Amino acid sequence: MDAATELAPLLSAVATGDRQALRAVYERQSVRLFGVANAILRDRDSAADALQDAFLRIARRAHQFDPARGTPEAWLAAIVRYAALDMARARGREIPTDDPALGDQPVEPEALERVSASAEGRRLRQCLATLEERNRRGIVLAFVHGLSHAQIAAQLELPLGTVKAWIRRGLLRLRECLA
Amino acid sequence: MIPPGMSPEDRDALAAEYVLGTLEAREAAAVAAALESDAALAEAVARWEARLAPLATLAPPEAPPPGLWDRIAAALDPAPPPKARGWLAGLLDPWRIGAIGGTALAAGLAAFILLRPEPEPRLMTVLLTDRDQPAWLVEADGGGLRLASLNPRPAPEGRVLELWALPQGATAPTSLGLIPAEGRISVAPSTIRPSPGMLIEITLEPPGGSPIGRPTGPILFIGRLARATGT
Numbered sequence: 001m002d003a004a005t006e007l008a009p010l011l012s013a014v015a016t017g018d019r020q021a022l023r024a025v026y027e028r029q030s031v032r033l034f035g036v037a038n039a040i041l042r043d044r045d046s047a048a049d050a051l052q053d054a055f056l057r058i059a060r061r062a063h064q065f066d067p068a069r070g071t072p073e074a075w076l077a078a079i080v081r082y083a084a085l086d087m088a089r090a091r092g093r094e095i096p097t098d099d100p101a102l103g104d105q106p107v108e109p110e111a112l113e114r115v116s117a118s119a120e121g122r123r124l125r126q127c128l129a130t131l132e133e134r135n136r137r138g139i140v141l142a143f144v145h146g147l148s149h150a151q152i153a154a155q156l157e158l159p160l161g162t163v164k165a166w167i168r169r170g171l172l173r174l175r176e177c178l179a
Numbered sequence: 180m181i182p183p184g185m186s187p188e189d190r191d192a193l194a195a196e197y198v199l200g201t202l203e204a205r206e207a208a209a210v211a212a213a214l215e216s217d218a219a220l221a222e223a224v225a226r227w228e229a230r231l232a233p234l235a236t237l238a239p240p241e242a243p244p245p246g247l248w249d250r251i252a253a254a255l256d257p258a259p260p261p262k263a264r265g266w267l268a269g270l271l272d273p274w275r276i277g278a279i280g281g282t283a284l285a286a287g288l289a290a291f292i293l294l295r296p297e298p299e300p301r302l303m304t305v306l307l308t309d310r311d312q313p314a315w316l317v318e319a320d321g322g323g324l325r326l327a328s329l330n331p332r333p334a335p336e337g338r339v340l341e342l343w344a345l346p347q348g349a350t351a352p353t354s355l356g357l358i359p360a361e362g363r364i365s366v367a368p369s370t371i372r373p374s375p376g377m378l379i380e381i382t383l384e385p386p387g388g389s390p391i392g393r394p395t396g397p398i399l400f401i402g403r404l405a406r407a408t409g410t
Contacts, residue, residue: 019255022255023248023252028330030243034243048243052254056251059255066225069228070225070228070229073232073235074228074235077232078232081200082211090204114236115234120233124234139199140237142199142200143199143231144235144237149201172192174230175195
């Protein structure tokens with residue numbers, strides 16, 4: 001009944017070169033995935049380029065989707081994120097951001113309530129809650145908004161080295177917590 | 180190139196930062212290349228993808244520009260068939276220009292292109308489920324509305340989905356009709372026009388729709404029409 005049970009067979013069909021199946025994936029997922037790309041690039045034209053790039057990758061790599069490793073939604077979102085991140089890197093994101101509005105809204109505590117209501121989402125939320133606030137913000141700014149270490153450091157007004165160390169430590173804490 | 184002597188700890192941290200997105204271009208490219216042949220690294224990356232995947236719901240869903248699918252389909256074709264010549268190319272055909280009178284035609288075309296009004300920003304919204312998953316795409320289409328399911332699922336047995344619009348300032352919603360099972364409907368109501376800020380909602384109703392002309396069942400999906408920014 002849910003989207004996952006429907007997307008997995010569609011991806012198998014995409015792996016055989018079925019264009020209609022790819023289009024069906026696009027129709028079901030493009031609004032969500034465009035949002036993922038646009039959150040990273042904050043520019044609709046670039047986000048459209050990233051989504052196009054991602055769908056070419058999806059067409060080529062559909063055979064690599066392994067349901068044992070995760071949901072089809074997560075697999076699709078990961079490909080879109082990598083395509084958008086590649087574009088953000090090419091655009092030169094290693095400079096600090098001066099976008100004042102960036103990240104304000106999605107990293108408020110209540111925003112974390114919007115992390116997927118699935119069982120995995122609930123666990124991740126609980127584990128994120130055990131992290132220090134700035135640590136948690138850094139992880140969300142990187143994952144959702146595609147910020148580099150330097151941009152996160154500027155956003156949180158912390159030294160670059162501190163941010164790098166905190167994010168790494170935060171990821172390790174998350175891994176332990178989720179184990 | 181991933182150093183071969185890297186400790187398992189460091190390799191896992193590298194996988195984590197690859198997934199998080201904080202690696203610089205060169206490091207990220209090195210990891211992406213290594214994934215092809217390094218099964219352990221690929222496994223570590225897949226695990227991190229699964230761990231962090233729920234964060235993706237923090238990105239607000241947004242409709243892509245219309246025509247993006249066509250661009251993707253065109254890019255997928257290794258050898259696209261030659262494009263039919265558009266009307267503009269036809270008009271600019273030198274033979275025809277010669278026959279009709281090139282200067283006047285070219286001037287007229289230039290004026291047409293320059294004076295053509297900017298396309299109006301489209302009004303649209305994405306109706307979300309109570310779990311913030313995008314469920315329906317609603318777009319204004321001329322004076323009407325077009326609704327398409329993004330995640331089709333049937334209405335519960337013996338009930339129907341009814342579409343409503345509530346213009347800003349109005350006190351009661353107007354029914355736009357029942358949503359057919361295939362999850363697509365275009366409506367052109369005579370009494371209201373799509374306008375920014377208009378609430379669009381879908382309620383669960385008895386067969387045949389609400390008997391009293393206003394919603395009787397729960398609101399399953401709701402959203403507000405807004406101008407799509409950009410293209």
